[in-house]
Amino acid sequence: MKTSRPWLAVLASLLLLGGGAHAQPRVAPPVTPARGPLTPAELATTLDTIESVIQRSYVFPEKRAVILERLARGRKSGRYAGNTPGQLAEHVTEDLKAASGDGHLYLIHDPAWFAAQQAGPKVSASDSAEAFHRKQALRQHHGLTELKVHPGNVRSMKVTGFMWVRDETGGVYDDAMRFLRDGDALIIDLRGNGGGSHAAVQYLVSHFLAPDTLLMTFQSGTQPPVQSRTLEHVPAGRLMGKPLYVLIDGRVGSAGEDFAYDVQQFKLGTLVGTRTAGAANNNAMLPVAPCFQLSVSEGRPVHAVSQSNWEGTGVAPDREVPATEALEVALSMAVERLAQRPGATAQELAEYAWARAGLEAKRRPVSLSSARLKSLAGRYGEIDVSLRDGSLWLVRPGRPPGRLMPMTEDGLFAVEGTDSLRVRLPGKALELFWVTEPAPRVFSRG
Template structure:
């Protein structure tokens, strides 16, 4: 296939799949939740009661039990010292106190959000239209020098049709002699799409990760699927994954499995260290806690990357990662 035809097919793939619908994040990313307008004033007593209720939800659900006492103490100290005196509305409460939970627990997933009383309780984040929504967050599919494929996507989009876009991308790339996957801007998303995409590289039924709750019980075991359209990438196929400090959560899950299974070389920066599964718990009819409830454990290494992140095999600044990976591919 000549280079002109490859470029034309790449452009066609992106045009045919280019939907501009709004998206949701099923697992996580670093975006702030979209907070509905709620300017109802909070009295001092209402604020105190709300803090107590929020802390109760945190204490009863948070995955990292070792952090609960410290975070609870710090939040109460902030309140007692008057640091929340300027918090006057529910929106203020969600933003200021939600950010303190994230800071004190050192957990990128934690946040509070406001909803209408008639809206369902959900951990799913809404995204504004842009690169996190266009074409189900798949940005570029192309061929580089030396017949190396290049794939850039910005989130593991949770909608079912994102699987179709992923399948189309990998079908287009199946004649490549190696693949660079650019995840420097991939903020997270659905672990189910990550599982599908991993299944292009890893043999069916291979254990990928398990999910462990705060009581250390295993609630889920994920394996490579049999649904991939081809097996081109499953043996003797070089992959380089580009990482940055923004590579987070489900993105770290994908990159971590690929690295642990010996299927990819990570090139770039240490990743964000967002290694928990997130869910939602109701505090009141209008206030929701987006909270970490469990954690995935990589099957090969029996590890989780919360707070530590993934260490690249080839360390370099994010701005240089693509050039370094291209050089590696040409020397393959």
């Protein structure tokens, strides 16, 4: 069995993809009706198909016999007998991975995707496989799930999967890149990104490299190698020269690693977090009766710089920190670097200092005793600071109360819900700091 387009793969019933490196995205599996165990005839057909595909198409011929022997052992032992489709997918995947060490060799129970793939040429456009995966991409906003401006005008984008719908996803990226373009520094958060389409990676990385830069050469058996290069034109313009930080973790695989590897090999920015999964091979998603899709590696990418790839090793971070801390660390690195930027204005430097103080407070939380908080409560001019529910509250005339969150031991507080206002309570006065004002407003204690 062979896909009609060798560089087109569909990942875990999520994406309509273009060429390149792929992996199972880390999203919730589709909800499917429960069914009983496979019949012996169904089980035999499923396993026969899987074995046939591996024998004919698996990228490393020297591993085929070991993989097939592992499946034969599973059959003989009765490991697969009486399995429901979900159980069989789990057991077969465990055996495929154990025999191959390949993150792109797995079986998924996905009857909706299988049915879409089996649709005949007369099926309506709305029921086609392409429409099925386009719908998934639209519901995930093509994998671009969050854009945010952080203090210091550091801008971030969360990419949960590298989806690609021809003639549609590019426009979504264009809007996102215009948003990032106006940031002083950029963060692209790939944590949990299990992969997707090289076409999406190619589009994104083209914003950070010169046109027509060779990225990858994809090799697949006896087929001629296929090159991937950066695009000549990107509507949002290039973003080269701005500090770039990319967040990674052990759940980043395949196309997610593709982008991280480009960033590292071309020295485009800094990788922050933990080592990625190590799945580089190119896979195709093939329908397997009665209700499965099989991911099988059919090729491998060769990077233009390293002349290798990340299969089995993953991509190592430049700054290794726990994945849960990667965003805060990257933000700290960004504002530290921006504060040293030649030509930064006084207002920009004040914003970077403000951002550093907030980040430091998050990384090293401060807790003040009840007695200390009680001593700071009181009336400061027209402002009241009250103690309730174990916290100080700022009450200003005509404004809703705001909870004060301790930032430092010497009485600096953030106001919950806003990044633009802070309060210092040294004891005999209250000082209000706004990020846009050079000096605080001072209110004496009454």
